[in-house]
Amino acid sequence: MRYPKLRELVEAIKALIKGPYTSKFPFQPHTPEKRFRGKPEYHKDQCVGCGACKEVCPAGCIKMQDTIDVDPPLRRLDLHYDSCLFCGQCQAACITQEGIKLSDKFDLAVFDRNEAVESVEKELVLCEACRCVIGARDHLVWIAKSLGELAYSSPTSYLSALKDLKLAHLNVEKSEDLTRQDRVKILCPKCRREITLNT
DSSP states (O other): OOOOOHHHHHHHHHHHHHOOSSOOTTTSOOOOOTTOOOOEEEOTTTOOOOOHHHHHOTTOOEEEEEEOSSSSOEEEEEEETTSOOOOOHHHHHOTTSSSEEEOSOOOOOOSSGGGOEEEEEEEEEEOTTTOOEEEEHHHHHHHHHHHGGGGGGOHHHHHHHHHHTTOOOOOOOOOSSOOGGGGSSOOOHHHHHHHHHHO
C-alpha cells in the first residue's frame, strides 16, 4: 500500500482549512476581469450602420441585409454571437468607437440558436436618380459632421446634414433623364458622373 507524499498531504489540509480556489458561480455571480472580452453589443444611438464591423469579422458572424422595397428603406445588421470569437475586431474597426462594444457578459447559453442574435436597424438613403443604395442615413450624417465645412463640397454630404436638421426634403423618385439641375441631389457616384459628363 502506497502512502501519500507529505506535500500532497499538506495541500489537502490547506484546502480543507482555506476552502477551494474556484469561484462560487453559479451560486454567486462571477465578476469578470476589467479587460474581459464578452458578448458584443450594438449601441443603436452610436452605431451609424456603416458595416465596417461586418467587413472585419474573421468568423463571418455579422450579416448585413439591405431592404429597399419598404418605406423607409432599411439596413439590418445581425450579429450571431453563438459563432463569435470575441476577438474585438468589430469594436476596433467601429468608426464611431461606440457603435459596437464588447461587454462583460459571458453567460450566453441558449436552447435555440436563433435567440443568440444581436441586431440593429438603420434607415437607408437611396440615389434620387436610379434608387440604388448609397448608405445608411446616420452614416452620411456622421460623415458630414466629421467633414465640417468641407461637407459643402459634396451635395450628398450637405443635403444629408440638412435633412438631419429638418431643413431639406429628399424626394427619392426614379428619374429617367438627368439634367444639370439634378446635380444638387443625393446621387450615387455613377449618376453624378453621368450628369457631370453629359450636361
